[in-house]
Amino acid sequence: MELGYAATSLRMITAKAEVNLAAVNYHFGSKDALIREVFERRLGPLNSARIAHLDELELGACGGPLTIEQIMEAIVAPALQVSRNPLGGGAVFLRLLGRAFSEPADSMREILPAQYRQVVVRFKEALVRALPEIPDQELTWRMHFMFGALSYSLAGNDALKLIATCNLEGVDEPEAIIRRLVPFLAAGLRAPLPHAGHQHGVPPRKIGSVSGRRVA
Amino acid sequence: MELGYAATSLRMITAKAEVNLAAVNYHFGSKDALIREVFERRLGPLNSARIAHLDELELGACGGPLTIEQIMEAIVAPALQVSRNPLGGGAVFLRLLGRAFSEPADSMREILPAQYRQVVVRFKEALVRALPEIPDQELTWRMHFMFGALSYSLAGNDALKLIATCNLEGVDEPEAIIRRLVPFLAAGLRAPLPHAGHQHGVPPRKIGSVSGRRVA
């Protein structure tokens, strides 16, 4: 979580765990297999809980579409539960998970899609029903943005803390982050379509047309 | 961009550049100084162009507040210009930049805040004037989300391509990404406040209250 996959050595890990270096290769086989195990143990139950939560909500809706807020609750509430339970990983695992989404290591690029495939399919279906006026392609993009903002925020990037002009209260509390993020994302998901007549937004031709040659 | 800072060796870089290994230490001093130079050369002009673009728009607005779309144009248009100019870095630099935001290397955590400080201050001011009804704290968070989603999307994370249920057209074209992202973010920035009064937006008791013990 702190240094990234490549820069974190097994010697650091085994020293912190007060365990012999060879133990990880004996019990897991390799560094790759170790990190894979971590995500299977922590992310597996989290994503199962998300799907279970969605199941409950859809059962309660009696076949009708859910609201965006309900769908996001099914994503977010299980994560908050993890963050509140130090034995199940706690807030530290959520930060690790956030970072994992932009981890360049090959192992991670295999692990995450495998772990999220089911979640993505189920939530996509729910979103399609909740937002019938948004085309499929567009919705996929918006889900992409949603996962991006969520993972990025949970990662709690230290670089961006320094960017903030005022002290952000609760940067380290997932609950505070999510309370702010959910309305933001819900509004984004519901955004009017760019080319759908009524909203002029930014004319596509105009974007990038103002000269940027004033660069110092 | 492909492997992250730690996993990319100077031997890979110098081999690709068909240059002697010692050249980077001779001309730059260290690996850290090399990557710092890359960002000063590419990100410096980009952020200067963003500020210049914002200046022009504010000049045209005659002291009145800008629209969200205009503000986002000032952020996005210079980036698109970079992406269209291979000599100035091209789309590859935008992807590198996106990744840099979640790069755990120490050097990066110094470089980015330094490069973005001015940009953040100016755009924050513009947003405060465009959205007077949003409290300062909330707006800082939303800017945070905005930068997060922007960097994440530009990074073009391969992991998430596999998550997509349908083929995303234009994943590799910054223009296509941004055309989709801007309305999403604009709507997010304008989102109604979770609670008209003060703090506790979503009642904490409700979110996450559905039992998650069904976890498999």
Added chain:
DNA sequence: CCAACATTCAAACACCCGTTTGAATCGTTT
């Protein structure tokens, strides 16, 4: 109690890292 297996451990292995060195080469100037 002892054989048989499972685990721990210190040491070594082969390899890659960023950086340094000192000689060879290049370009320019006197």
Added chain:
DNA sequence: AAACGATTCAAACGGGTGTTTGAATGTTGG
């Protein structure tokens, strides 16, 4: 042409990496 600083280059340096090894130590079942 000679001298001199700037650059290139192959080689080496010290150190860190993931992984393997083989002996020592636990732990369990007959």
